[in-house]
Amino acid sequence: MNETSSSFISDNKQLQFKKFITKSLVAGVFGFGLMISAGVGVIPEITENSNFWFTVGLLTSFVMWFSAREFFIRAWIALKRHDTTGDTLIVVAIVGAWLYSMFVVFLPSFIPPLAQPVYFDMVAIIICLVNLVLAFEFHVNNKVSHAIERLTGLQTKTAVVIREGIATQVSTQDIAIGETLRVVPGEIIAVDGEIVEGETTIDESMLIGESSLEKKSPGDTVIAGSINKTESFLFISRRIAKDTLLSQIIAMLRRPQSSKPAVSSLVDKTVVFFVPGVMIISLITFVLWASLGITFGVNEPMSYAIVSALTVLVIAYPGAFKQALPIANSVAIDRAANSGILFRHVETLQETSKLDLIVLDKTGTITQGKPDVVAVHTAENIDVTELLQAAASVNVQSEHPLARAIVLNAKEQDIALNEIAQFNAISGKGVSAYIGENIISVGNDMLMKDQCVDIEQFAESIETLTTNGVTPVYVARNKQLLGIIGLADPIKADSKAAVHRFIRKGLLVVMLSGDNKDTTHAIATQVGITQVIAPVLPEHKVEHIEKLKRDGLAVAVVSNDVPALVSAQVGFALASASEQAFESADINLMRGSLCGVADAIDLSCITSDNIRKTMLAAFIYNSIGLPLAAGIFYPLLGVLLPPIYAGIAMALASFIIINHANRLPAFKQADG
Numbered sequence: 001m002n003e004t005s006s007s008f009i010s011d012n013k014q015l016q017f018k019k020f021i022t023k024s025l026v027a028g029v030f031g032f033g034l035m036i037s038a039g040v041g042v043i044p045e046i047t048e049n050s051n052f053w054f055t056v057g058l059l060t061s062f063v064m065w066f067s068a069r070e071f072f073i074r075a076w077i078a079l080k081r082h083d084t085t086g087d088t089l090i091v092v093a094i095v096g097a098w099l100y101s102m103f104v105v106f107l108p109s110f111i112p113p114l115a116q117p118v119y120f121d122m123v124a125i126i127i128c129l130v131n132l133v134l135a136f137e138f139h140v141n142n143k144v145s146h147a148i149e150r151l152t153g154l155q156t157k158t159a160v161v162i163r164e165g166i167a168t169q170v171s172t173q174d175i176a177i178g179e180t181l182r183v184v185p186g187e188i189i190a191v192d193g194e195i196v197e198g199e200t201t202i203d204e205s206m207l208i209g210e211s212s213l214e215k216k217s218p219g220d221t222v223i224a225g226s227i228n229k230t231e232s233f234l235f236i237s238r239r240i241a242k243d244t245l246l247s248q249i250i251a252m253l254r255r256p257q258s259s260k261p262a263v264s265s266l267v268d269k270t271v272v273f274f275v276p277g278v279m280i281i282s283l284i285t286f287v288l289w290a291s292l293g294i295t296f297g298v299n300e301p302m303s304y305a306i307v308s309a310l311t312v313l314v315i316a317y318p319g320a321f322k323q324a325l326p327i328a329n330s331v332a333i334d335r336a337a338n339s340g341i342l343f344r345h346v347e348t349l350q351e352t353s354k355l356d357l358i359v360l361d362k363t364g365t366i367t368q369g370k371p372d373v374v375a376v377h378t379a380e381n382i383d384v385t386e387l388l389q390a391a392a393s394v395n396v397q398s399e400h401p402l403a404r405a406i407v408l409n410a411k412e413q414d415i416a417l418n419e420i421a422q423f424n425a426i427s428g429k430g431v432s433a434y435i436g437e438n439i440i441s442v443g444n445d446m447l448m449k450d451q452c453v454d455i456e457q458f459a460e461s462i463e464t465l466t467t468n469g470v471t472p473v474y475v476a477r478n479k480q481l482l483g484i485i486g487l488a489d490p491i492k493a494d495s496k497a498a499v500h501r502f503i504r505k506g507l508l509v510v511m512l513s514g515d516n517k518d519t520t521h522a523i524a525t526q527v528g529i530t531q532v533i534a535p536v537l538p539e540h541k542v543e544h545i546e547k548l549k550r551d552g553l554a555v556a557v558v559s560n561d562v563p564a565l566v567s568a569q570v571g572f573a574l575a576s577a578s579e580q581a582f583e584s585a586d587i588n589l590m591r592g593s594l595c596g597v598a599d600a601i602d603l604s605c606i607t608s609d610n611i612r613k614t615m616l617a618a619f620i621y622n623s624i625g626l627p628l629a630a631g632i633f634y635p636l637l638g639v640l641l642p643p644i645y646a647g648i649a650m651a652l653a654s655f656i657i658i659n660h661a662n663r664l665p666a667f668k669q670a671d672g
């Protein structure tokens with residue numbers, strides 16, 4: 001975003017804020033002016049000059065139109081949805097007060113003389129206070145859009161694309177998937193992709209909110225909005241336009257936070273029934289005062305009935321704490337976005353705070369997902385080249401990280417690959433294909449078993465490899481074992497710290513892998529995980545997750561596997577995840593680190609804790625305020641809360657509640 005449009009937005013907001021203040025001032029000057037003049041007696045009594053009071057009534061309706069028409073509109077919109085909001089309370093209160101007052105002006109003889117005061121001043125003062133609250137709320141909400149502006153500023157306008165061997169500057173919108181882009185030092189990366197040439201240091205701090213300089217080399221992912229620090233490099237675009245992580249975060253932040261959560265928890269139910277409940281209390285208050293007022297020695301029951309009923313409506317306004325929830329949620333989502341965490345739905349925040357168990361993939365989640373050939377053992381009379389040639393030739397067509405590593409290794413050793421035919425990928429087990437007359441199988445022990453290949457001769461080497469966290473891949477030709485290739489996938493630097501954080505939060509941690517049991521166990525032990533499910537065939541992953549859910553656990557999954565992500569209550573996809581995984585996850589992370597998952601969980605716990613406390617504050621306020629406003633203490637103490645005080649209490653409580661909802665305590669991002 002350029003200077004002008006961003007300042008336009010803030011100008012616009014400034015204007016909005018001023019509008020609230022103006023409305024508040026107009027209503028305030030009128031209301032307080034009227035109250036004071038009546039108090040000191042510079043204006044006539046109703047009985048003395050009803051024309052004067054009729055004019056005052058008209059002026060009040062002008063104030064209602066000028067300063068409160070939005071309340072009417074919003075209350076009407078809500079009503080059409082069969083909903084009630086804080087606006088409904090205010091509208092009922094001011095319309096009720098105004099109608100009663102006009103009635104008194106026109107037909108004073110119908111009302112007992114003692115119950116005659118009019119409430120035009122109160123109507124205006126309430127409007128003044130509510131506008132003040134709204135101005136404050138607006139101000140608080142606006143701070144939220146800072147992340148949008150900051151992130152929008154990271155979207156580049158142009159980028160350099162290599163087309164037909166020539167470097168061309170193009171508009172970022174014109175970049176297609178699969179194009180090669182060149183990035184020089186100091187430049188912001190335009191789209192998401194994968195480095196193909198060159199090594200550099202990338203600064204992602206603008207996206208993830210903490211200083212982060214990462215060395216990146218071919219095969220590593222880069223994301224739009226990060227800054228190239230040291231060297232030029234080439235990368236291939238993988239996610240473009242609105243699909244980049246950055247664009248998705250911005251889109252999420254722009255979405256209005258009005259999505260109505262399902263009525264499930266007690267809090268939700270309270271919110272839904274709160275306003276109608278208050279109106280019923282107000283009505284009961286009115287009826288009780290009107291009928292029983294005399295019994296309590298009140299001379300003007302009608303007047304008391306009206307005042308108490310209206311005071312109930314006014315005092316409950318902030319308790320229409322519907323505002324507190326969206327504010328707390330947007331603050332959290334904004335904070336998350338600043339830390340490179342994208343919550344795709346507002347509801348996910350709450351769910352994430354209630355997790356019991358977290359299922360982690362091994363490859364690419366706990367490990368880097370970049371295996372490397374570390375050992376080759378051949379059978380008798382077979383040489384290493386022959387083994388690698390067979391394995392690599394068959395695996396050229398496989399997308400599996402192990403396959404890529406084997407092919408890369410063969411290429412590095414300048415081993416020429418053979419033509420293959422009838423390539424066949426066996427899910428969760430490996431691959432097979434023909435080289436000439438010979439059938440070659442490359443895969444795990446299950447594949448060998450299926451094909452009746454005897455692997456006994458390597459039992460000892462296998463044990464050494466697996467207990468060290470190395471994955472053995474068997475290579476067989478015509479059911480004769482040629483040898484094994486050991487591949488090691490290094491564990492990410494902070495996986496152990498992240499697992500430690502999960503455990504300390506009281507989460508159960510389970511590792512799920514298609515890899516063999518011993519290797520998986522070895523890796524699990526290294527990061528401090530005790531529960532392992534392995535080997536799991538891809539088609540059985542979901543069954544395991546469903547089973548955990550049936551046990552009554554709230555399950556999160558960090559994976560690259562779409563069905564697994566979908567079946568979990570909360571699915572996390574790391575920055576390195578595939579496009580589809582990204583789409584299916586509930587939370588996307590800009591970082592490839594599991595610490596981002598721990599941060600997301602911490603943040604949602606803090607948020608729901610904040611919401612709980614806000615709700616509690618609103619509950620306490622209402623439990624004291626409502627009876628006070630209704631006049632329950634009158635028979636005991638002889639005091640009735642004047643409506644103006646109720647208005648002031650309402651405004652103060654609103655400030656406190658909104659401020660509390662907005663002030664999300666910092667969450668700890670560091671590990672340990």
Ligand code: ADP
Nearest residue numbers: 363398400403428429430442443444513514515
């Ligand atoms: P994961 O994603 O946990 O690694 P997969 O289901 O993708 O699980 O793979 C399970 C196992 O199958 C791998 O650990 C490997 O032993 C074997 N395998 C799958 N595809 C290949 C392949 N192309 N080459 C060699 N081994 C393979």
Ligand code: MG
Nearest residue numbers: 363400514538
């Ligand atoms: Mg896999």
